[in-house]
Amino acid sequence: MATKSDLEKLARDYYDRLFRAALFMCGSNAAAEDLVQETYLAAATSLDSFEGRSSVYTWLYGIMRNKFRAYLRSKHHQVSLQQLAEESAGADASELVGADEPGAHEQSVRRETAEIVREALDALPPHHRDVLALRYLERMSYKEIADALGCSLGTVKSRIHYALRSIALSLGDEQEVLP
Amino acid sequence: MKCGDVRGSLLDLLEGTINPEQRAAVQQHLGQCDECRAELAMLQRGRDGLEASLEQVVPVGRYLTEWRMGRLLGAFEVRAQQPRIITLRRFIAAAAAAAILVSFRFIYADVRSMLTPKQQPGEAYPSALRVSPLGPAGIVALTPTAEDRGLNVVFEYMKASPAGGAAAASVPPADLVRTISPGIDVPVQNAFYDCQEAGCWW
Numbered sequence: 001m002a003t004k005s006d007l008e009k010l011a012r013d014y015y016d017r018l019f020r021a022a023l024f025m026c027g028s029n030a031a032a033e034d035l036v037q038e039t040y041l042a043a044a045t046s047l048d049s050f051e052g053r054s055s056v057y058t059w060l061y062g063i064m065r066n067k068f069r070a071y072l073r074s075k076h077h078q079v080s081l082q083q084l085a086e087e088s089a090g091a092d093a094s095e096l097v098g099a100d101e102p103g104a105h106e107q108s109v110r111r112e113t114a115e116i117v118r119e120a121l122d123a124l125p126p127h128h129r130d131v132l133a134l135r136y137l138e139r140m141s142y143k144e145i146a147d148a149l150g151c152s153l154g155t156v157k158s159r160i161h162y163a164l165r166s167i168a169l170s171l172g173d174e175q176e177v178l179p
Numbered sequence: 180m181k182c183g184d185v186r187g188s189l190l191d192l193l194e195g196t197i198n199p200e201q202r203a204a205v206q207q208h209l210g211q212c213d214e215c216r217a218e219l220a221m222l223q224r225g226r227d228g229l230e231a232s233l234e235q236v237v238p239v240g241r242y243l244t245e246w247r248m249g250r251l252l253g254a255f256e257v258r259a260q261q262p263r264i265i266t267l268r269r270f271i272a273a274a275a276a277a278a279i280l281v282s283f284r285f286i287y288a289d290v291r292s293m294l295t296p297k298q299q300p301g302e303a304y305p306s307a308l309r310v311s312p313l314g315p316a317g318i319v320a321l322t323p324t325a326e327d328r329g330l331n332v333v334f335e336y337m338k339a340s341p342a343g344g345a346a347a348a349s350v351p352p353a354d355l356v357r358t359i360s361p362g363i364d365v366p367v368q369n370a371f372y373d374c375q376e377a378g379c380w381w
Contacts, residue, residue, distance in 0.1 A: 007255050008248070015243035023237045037251050041258055114235035117228050121236065136229055137237065142196070154187075161190050164225030165218075171228045 002047040011040060014057050018064060024133045025068050027122065035071060039064040058148060061138070065130065072126060113171070120170035128163040131156055180208045182215055189219045193226060 002010070018039065022032035042063050043050075050059055121129055127149075134145045145156045185208045191197035192205055209216050 001259070004252060004255060008252065011243060011248060011251055015247070016241060019242035020237050020239065033247065037247075037254060040251055041254060044255055045258075110231065110235060113228055114232035117232035118236050132229065136226075136233060157187070157190050161186075161222065164190075164222045164229065166225070167228050168221040168223075168225035171224060 002044040006047060007040060007044045010043065010056070010060070014060055015040075017057065018060055021061065021133055021137055022064060022068075024121075024137055025064075025126070025129065026071075027118075031071070035064060035067055038067050042067065062148065068126070116170050117167055120167040123170075124163055124166060128159050128166075131159040132163050135160055180204050182208075182212060185209070185212070185215050186218060189215070189222055193219065193222050 015036065019032055019036050022035045022039075023029070026032045026035055039060060043060055046063075050056075054062075121132070124132070130149070131145055134140045134148060135142075140148065142153055142156050142160075146153045149156065185205050188197055188201055188205050192202060197205065209219065
């Protein structure tokens with residue numbers, strides 16, 4: 001069992017990164033906050049059994065994925081990333097860092113693209129969203145993803161392929177995508 | 180290369196994780212195949228769209244506010260003070276599981292005792308069964324003697340009623356009787372035994 005200071009250190013080191021991944025999974029600030037908290041509490045009770053075979057973050061991320069599955073089972077619903085947009089609209093902007101101020105048109109196009117992508121992610125099965133998070137948020141290699149998920153390299157690639165295809169279909173040919 | 184093989188390599192090509200030989204083969208195929216080129220363009224569009232939107236979908240930020248840290252540590256302290264409740268829950272779960280196992284054991288024992296013969300068929304075969312007609316030809320009642328605890332079961336005897344119904348008659352143990360359950364023919368001694376054990380017919 002971890003001490004309070006162990007937990008505090010774990011939180012200071014990894015909370016923001018985990019929270020962002022949780023947002024990607026859950027789509028809601030409130031759900032992400034609960035998910036990350038449950039992850040830390042579970043990690044605190046099993047810290048002694050952590051053997052260091054993976055990085056601490058990967059270990060925490062694995063716990064969070066399991067918690068997320070349990071969350072989905074308990075809620076019996078697909079979590080909507082759409083909720084995030086609604087929550088973010090009213091969120092305290094001071095909590096967020098790094099917002100550039102592009103031109104009005106560019107900002108509008110980006111917002112529109114993000115909206116479509118968010119809806120496309122919403123429609124994806126959780127295990128497809130999961131591989132996208134690991135690949136494009138966590139920047140893991142296919143091999144690392146396969147190890148983390150306990151599935152084959154081919155499965156990882158086919159899930160990413162499917163997910164990117166779904167996003168592209170949602171974007172359609174008309175939507176301008178800015179780099 | 181066939182389209183199927185190329186499709187499996189498009190993601191690697193897009194992400195730059197393809198090996199040089201494969202790249203050449205895939206690019207050669209793409210030069211000739213509109214469909215695979217369109218598929219690659221679609222993947223690229225999906226990836227670019229996702230990459231461009233990540234910042235808005237899940238903004239990089241300082242999410243660990245003091246309030247959240249306080250909430251986390253508070254929850255940790257509460258959990259740390261509740262080991263007995265957790266232990267009690269586990270104890271209740273274990274006790275429930277044990278109770279279920281024990282009850283299954285008793286149910287199994289009951290069912291087994293009902294199904295397992297206490298005496299082998301034939302051992303308790305009565306020396307004589309009284310046969311009396313019950314109307315239609317061939318329908319007889321086999322009435323055990325008093326020592327057979329008053330069991331009275333109706334069978335359809337496969338043979339003609341031997342004594343015309345008036346006199347008591349012995350039924351040879353090996354004779355088959357047709358029971359009231361269609362299609363089930365059993366030796367007399369078995370039928371008698373099973374009736375006695377089950378208290379009723381099938």
